[in-house]
Amino acid sequence: VDSMSPFSFLLGPAETTGDACESFLEAARARHGTGFNIVQLCVQDHTDQDPPHLHVQVHLKNRHGQVTSDGWAQVNNVSLESMRAAAQRLGNINIHMHGPPVRQPVSRELFERLWSTSVDLGEPEILALQKQGKGSCPICLLDYSVGDSLLCLPCEGEHSGHWACLQPWLEQASTCPACRFAMPVASDASDPALHESLVTKSIAAVEKLKAPSPSLASAVSARRLERAEARAAQRKLPSSEAPSPPASPNSVVPD
Ligand SMILES: [Zn+2]
Ligand SMILES: [Zn+2]
Ligand SMILES: [Zn+2]
Incomplete structure (x- = not known):
């Protein structure tokens, strides 16, 4: 040269x-x-x-x-x-x-709404993930099994992982662990329109996995969103209880 x-x-x-x-x-x-x-x-x-x-x-x-x-x-x-x-x-x-050690957790409001989009995996979703070359969790490297709870992040790569693995990550970081896509951090002013567009992207990524029965995915997402919003509303009521982290999502089947 x-x-x-x-x-x-x-x-x-x-x-x-x-x-x-x-x-x-x-x-x-x-x-x-x-x-x-x-x-x-x-x-x-x-x-x-x-x-x-x-x-x-x-x-x-x-x-x-x-x-x-x-x-x-x-x-x-x-x-x-x-x-x-x-x-x-x-x-x-x-x-x-592995970014610089100074990291901020993702916005709590967005964290809860992302949680509401997580899905419990069945055989069809696992097959769809494998077809996309994403059959294992990028954090623990294990192949997905039926019943695992999956979170799709709102990045362009539609990167996904076990909710159980991404939850501790998002409590410390505000980026996709695979591509460093940046999400709003806790100290940012709440931007409902931005949150909405990010959550919509995550739901769209989930629906792609469930392509054969999109109506089921929509129903599940809608129910989860309702639950997340109900929890958020409860939290705004005066209460001495400290907010607790969301529990693992329930199975979609018995709902
Ligand atoms: Zn060095
Ligand atoms: Zn994992
Ligand atoms: Zn990503």
Whole structure:
């Protein structure tokens, strides 16, 4: 690359080789033998430092569902984009960004409304998730089972996870753990229209999973929203009781 090129600023951080990220990932996979594939990379982005680098932890899984992880490795002179591209070339690998430690929980009001959109998984929803290449939870890496409660986040990637895994995450963070999509934080002024549009996106993602019977999904979502609104209304009444976190959603079937 001609360093005097007027476009050199477009090239981003210099890379040791074009395939530095791919070599790193291939080497990690090779260390674990043929049975294991990389399913997730935990990444901390230090490309603003000198030298620019990423900290990467590789998580692997074999066909029996066994999960194993490498320690954190430092990969110098690569960009986050090149790591994302290499992960995409190698297959269905999640990128889980480890952001700066200062995080804020998602807005409590939005948290409760998102909870109201969570669904209990049946076989058809699990099949739909598998078809989308999202058959396992990005946080605990386990495959979904019938009866698991699933939350679809309102990000463009429609990333989803166990409600039980996303609940503690959203109590500390306001982003999608897979793509860092930002949601309103607790200290933001309440914006009902924004909340509404985010909740609508989550419901739409859920309805896609339930495509064969959209009327059921709509009915379930509507009931859950009513319940969430009823709880919110109760909370506004004068009461000495401290607000309690929402319990796990009830099964949709006996409703
Ligand atoms: Zn570092
Ligand atoms: Zn999980
Ligand atoms: Zn996402």
